[in-house]
Amino acid sequence: MEASGSEDSIVSQTIPTETVALGKLAPGVGNIGLRQQTVPSPRPGQVIVEVLATGICGTDLHIEDDEFPYEAPVTMGHEVTGEVVKLGPDVDDSWMGRRVACETYFHYCEQCEHCRAGFPNRCDQRRSIGSKVDGGFARWMAIPARNLHVLPESVGRFAGVLTEPLACVANCLFDPPVINAGDRVLVIGPGTMGILTAQAARAAGGDVVVAGLETDGHRLELAETLGLETIGLTGSDDGGALEPDVVCECSGSAAGAGFGLRQVRKGGRFVQVGIFGRSIEAPLDHILYKELVYTSGNASTPTSWSRAISLLAQGSVQLDPLVSEIVPLLEWERAFAATREGRGMKVVIDPRD
Numbered sequence: 001m002e003a004s005g006s007e008d009s010i011v012s013q014t015i016p017t018e019t020v021a022l023g024k025l026a027p028g029v030g031n032i033g034l035r036q037q038t039v040p041s042p043r044p045g046q047v048i049v050e051v052l053a054t055g056i057c058g059t060d061l062h063i064e065d066d067e068f069p070y071e072a073p074v075t076m077g078h079e080v081t082g083e084v085v086k087l088g089p090d091v092d093d094s095w096m097g098r099r100v101a102c103e104t105y106f107h108y109c110e111q112c113e114h115c116r117a118g119f120p121n122r123c124d125q126r127r128s129i130g131s132k133v134d135g136g137f138a139r140w141m142a143i144p145a146r147n148l149h150v151l152p153e154s155v156g157r158f159a160g161v162l163t164e165p166l167a168c169v170a171n172c173l174f175d176p177p178v179i180n181a182g183d184r185v186l187v188i189g190p191g192t193m194g195i196l197t198a199q200a201a202r203a204a205g206g207d208v209v210v211a212g213l214e215t216d217g218h219r220l221e222l223a224e225t226l227g228l229e230t231i232g233l234t235g236s237d238d239g240g241a242l243e244p245d246v247v248c249e250c251s252g253s254a255a256g257a258g259f260g261l262r263q264v265r266k267g268g269r270f271v272q273v274g275i276f277g278r279s280i281e282a283p284l285d286h287i288l289y290k291e292l293v294y295t296s297g298n299a300s301t302p303t304s305w306s307r308a309i310s311l312l313a314q315g316s317v318q319l320d321p322l323v324s325e326i327v328p329l330l331e332w333e334r335a336f337a338a339t340r341e342g343r344g345m346k347v348v349i350d351p352r353d
């Protein structure tokens with residue numbers, strides 16, 4: 001992968017009126033493909049970013065499968081890095097030319113108790129890029145300037161797409177904080193969210209072990225290259241008695257949740273990071289018998305974005321090793337197939353290629 005570098009800053013001189021975009025074209029299962037999309041003009045408070053890279057996430061597969069709310073036709077993609085190439089009215093000039101990562105809430109009401117408390121993720125009226133507003137699987141995208149975060153110099157355009165999932169992890173771990181210095185932390189599930197969670201937990205002072213199935217071998221190896229301790233499980237109940245202070249369940253599986261609830265120490269904390277996507281059976285009596293604190297976090301907040309950017313600027317979280325494949329937009333089918341099969345880790349779409 002690339003670290004950063006000057007090739008990140010090659011933006012086009014003129015913005016065309018139309019661009020090729022990958023979208024959900026119509027309601028129902030499937031129905032995703034390329035289309036011509038009008039490049040919007042920025043409204044007051046908005047900018048146009050030239051998209052440098054956009055990550056594919058499980059949510060995109062759920063939209064393809066008709067399992068996540070969307071409004072078709074819509075351009076998909078919400079893990080976006082870009083360069084600001086045009087400013088709408090009332091936007092500070094200093095944004096022009098900045099290399100950014102983008103918060104995903106295009107619209108929220110700003111008036112409900114949650115918006116006013118700094119939690120737009122809880123707003124009933126939130127509309128996000130990639131599902132209800134045109135997102136980043138296209139070369140140009142409109143986005144409110146309030147959603148922009150300057151990407152640290154050390155973070156490349158491809159790895160930078162992981163800023164968004166890192167902000168979701170930060171929302172789970174730090175608001176409210178669940179990890180104290182010296183805590184023994186068990187992270188279950190060595191996927192993208194698990195490896196980001198493990199690194200963020202370590203940055204908070206945790207002594208971290210990442211657990212995965214032996215079939216997750218290459219992912220556990222990746223965790224080890226980042227200096228993380230790992231354990232490979234053959235079933236849901238081995239691994240010995242770890243008794244961690246904190247369990248971060250990142251697999252979104254019933255087996256992972258059960259394993260974590262059995263492993264966590266009495267009086268410990270259990271953080272649900274992964275999404276199950278359906279009702280599951282799990283031994284929840286452990287919450288009572290062990291007097292656990294059970295927390296989670298839904299998506300991201302402006303505060304969690306700031307924390308994610310700080311972790312990256314400090315070098316506490318490495319993103320580059322997680323990018324396994326970079327695929328041109330026109331070859332999106334190959335990229336979606338790789339994500340669906342769980343090959344590698346994060347597959348990134350390059351809309352400029």
Ligand SMILES: [Zn+2]
Pocket residue numbers: 057058059078079165
């Ligand atoms: Zn996502």
Ligand SMILES: [Zn+2]
Pocket residue numbers: 108109110111112113114115116120122123124125
């Ligand atoms: Zn609201």
